[in-house]
Amino acid sequence: MFRGVNDSFEQIRESVARLCADFPGEYWQAQDRDARYPAEFVQALMDTGYLAALIPEEYGGSGLDLKAACVVLETIHAAGGNGAACHAQMYTMGTLLRHGSNAQKQRWLPAIADGSLRLQAFGVTEPTSGTDTTRIATTAVPDGDGYVINGQKIWTSRAQYSDLMVLLARTAPRDAGSKPTDGLSVFLIDLREAVGKSVTITPIETMINHATTSVFFDNLRVDADSLIGDEGKGFRYILDGMNAERILIGAECIGDARYFVTRATEYAREREVFGRPIGQNQGVQFPIADAHIRTEAAALMVEKAAALFDAHEPCGAEANMAKLLASEASWAAADMCMQTFGGFAFAAEYDIERKFRETRLYRTAPVSTNLILSHVGTHVLGMPKSF
Numbered sequence: 001m002f003r004g005v006n007d008s009f010e011q012i013r014e015s016v017a018r019l020c021a022d023f024p025g026e027y028w029q030a031q032d033r034d035a036r037y038p039a040e041f042v043q044a045l046m047d048t049g050y051l052a053a054l055i056p057e058e059y060g061g062s063g064l065d066l067k068a069a070c071v072v073l074e075t076i077h078a079a080g081g082n083g084a085a086c087h088a089q090m091y092t093m094g095t096l097l098r099h100g101s102n103a104q105k106q107r108w109l110p111a112i113a114d115g116s117l118r119l120q121a122f123g124v125t126e127p128t129s130g131t132d133t134t135r136i137a138t139t140a141v142p143d144g145d146g147y148v149i150n151g152q153k154i155w156t157s158r159a160q161y162s163d164l165m166v167l168l169a170r171t172a173p174r175d176a177g178s179k180p181t182d183g184l185s186v187f188l189i190d191l192r193e194a195v196g197k198s199v200t201i202t203p204i205e206t207m208i209n210h211a212t213t214s215v216f217f218d219n220l221r222v223d224a225d226s227l228i229g230d231e232g233k234g235f236r237y238i239l240d241g242m243n244a245e246r247i248l249i250g251a252e253c254i255g256d257a258r259y260f261v262t263r264a265t266e267y268a269r270e271r272e273v274f275g276r277p278i279g280q281n282q283g284v285q286f287p288i289a290d291a292h293i294r295t296e297a298a299a300l301m302v303e304k305a306a307a308l309f310d311a312h313e314p315c316g317a318e319a320n321m322a323k324l325l326a327s328e329a330s331w332a333a334a335d336m337c338m339q340t341f342g343g344f345a346f347a348a349e350y351d352i353e354r355k356f357r358e359t360r361l362y363r364t365a366p367v368s369t370n371l372i373l374s375h376v377g378t379h380v381l382g383m384p385k386s387f
């Protein structure tokens, strides 16, 4: 049931909400409790074609824009679900779409679009380099007609449930180029043959159900056509994809925040203590109203960033600001909701504590609040860099 360019946002919202109704809180609680990958949900979403929203129709995708993709993820989160299980299938292919050769696009995109190949893994972060991506230590050394890759990635989410991985590695030392970002290259790695041989994936236990892992590369040989774009220019390529990622995750946060505001509002209307609904007390009512206001303001920035992205305008600053505002709004709404539900917020069956844990991630990943403040302070406002 592939959908296409003519879908209106309202149609998309309704159809995703209908799908989510088949995956209620009990489903997500069970995945969370058992640290299970929500394969049924991911498959159902894949079948709608919405995970291929950003792949052009000529490659078998839905040919929708980023705003539409935002509506999909926001709706999932507003319904209490978690798009993080598969959101990378939407945007990780952007590096390939924008910078891959025609042959690479013809080879990979149709299969990614129809879901027969999962591109869910994006390997950038490493244990020792932290946020300073220029210091990654994974290397890809030219060897014959290909490369040999060695190193370790951390927090590579969904790698166990992905056939392919977009990987950032060094093809030249950090001090060899004119900028520290020179010498980084992007590869599309086929994990299917490599895992268990030269690639080892180790799950990391975390406070949320996120299927995140460490990935070790031990003399992994890849063909030359695994390289996307030009050697040494990979940093610029992944930045493009990161804008889409930040905006889409901003949309997920808006969905979370609306979920918390809705749940808190309903509860505050119904729960009676001292002979009246708790929401009649301004001490309970005002934080809910405040969370609503902050959410709707952040949603405008997410929309603005998505519109710029869709118009192929520069949107780095807006994508970052959208992610920051939306993640702060969802975190504030989560805390407000915990407080509104009192003790019941801590009971797993209410879903509030699960969503509270899940939405907290986005103040840290895919880029932390401080790094966004630094980007805005230096790149947008022109103040000196601290590092």
Ligand SMILES: Cc1cc2nc3c(=O)[nH]c(=O)nc-3n(C[C@H](O)[C@H](O)[C@H](O)COP(=O)(O)OP(=O)(O)OC[C@H]3O[C@@H](n4cnc5c(N)ncnc54)[C@H](O)[C@@H]3O)c2cc1C
Residues within 6 Å of the ligand: 121, 122, 123, 124, 125, 129, 130, 131, 132, 154, 155, 156, 157, 158, 206, 210, 212, 361, 364, 365, 366, 367, 368, 369, 370, 371, 374, 386, 387
């Ligand atoms: C569940 C989960 C899933 C993830 N999935 C992926 C994935 O799929 N692929 C991937 O590549 N990565 C992934 N990440 C990694 C994530 O993007 C990083 O954790 C995040 O960017 C922060 O990097 P770090 O953990 O190395 O923190 P660090 O860089 O060690 O920073 C620690 C803290 O110090 C602050 N800090 C550091 N330097 C400065 C400075 N100069 N000024 C001010 N503050 C500073 C940071 O803001 C942060 O708060 C994931 C992380 C998590 C937790």
